[in-house]
Amino acid sequence: MFSLEDETFQVFGICSLLLLAKMTFMSLLTSRQRIKTGKFANKEDSYFGDKSAPANLKESLKANDEVERVRRAHMNDMENIYPFILIGFFYCLTGPNSNTAKFHFITFLMARVLHTIVYILAVKQPARGICYFVGMLVNASMILQSIAHYM
Numbered sequence: 616m617f618s619l620e621d622e623t624f625q626v627f628g629i630c631s632l633l634l635l636a637k638m639t640f641m642s643l644l645t646s647r648q649r650i651k652t653g654k655f656a657n658k659e660d661s662y663f664g665d666k667s668a669p670a671n672l673k674e675s676l677k678a679n680d681e682v683e684r685v686r687r688a689h690m691n692d693m694e695n696i697y698p699f700i701l702i703g704f705f706y707c708l709t710g711p712n713s714n715t716a717k718f719h720f721i722t723f724l725m726a727r728v729l730h731t732i733v734y735i736l737a738v739k740q741p742a743r744g745i746c747y748f749v750g751m752l753v754n755a756s757m758i759l760q761s762i763a764h765y766m
């Protein structure tokens with residue numbers, strides 16, 4: 616059984632918090648891209664756009680790839696990072712080997728940070744696919760080890 620003083624759990628906590636901080640940054644980045652491109656989700660948000668130009672509502676509500684790319688990266692984070700936090704918690708409860716567990720957590724952290732960078736910079740595939748796959752492998756490995764432990 617782990618305690619909050621446990622080094623493995625602390626590394627898990629730090630990796631999880633860094634990933635949550637990265638996701639919080641994605642919201643800010645979306646707002647920045649919206650203001651930069653003048654593309655908003657709601658008609659009332661165009662208040663933040665170029666005030667010197669007469670508001671062209673229809674135009675400002677159109678989707679824009681610079682905005683949508685950040686939103687897709689954020690969505691992909693939600694599909695992968697939230698499960699990591701939940702799975703990692705159960706995995707910690709199994710009392711895994713500390714070095715193996717830390718390897719899982721740090722690999723996942725690096726894979727997801729790189730996933731965001733290559734997504735936002737539109738790096739050619741398979742760069743993003745590899746980052747996604749590495750993160751997915753970490754989650755799958757923790758799930759399998761946890762299930763094996765509890766069975």
Ligand SMILES: N[C@@H](CCC(=O)N[C@@H](CS)C(=O)NCC(=O)O)C(=O)O
Pocket residue numbers: 687688690691694743744747748
């Ligand atoms: N919901 C994802 C599931 C598969 C996935 O996560 N693929 C990775 C590697 S190609 C990805 O970065 N997908 C882009 C995205 O989710 O916007 C999708 O629709 O693509």
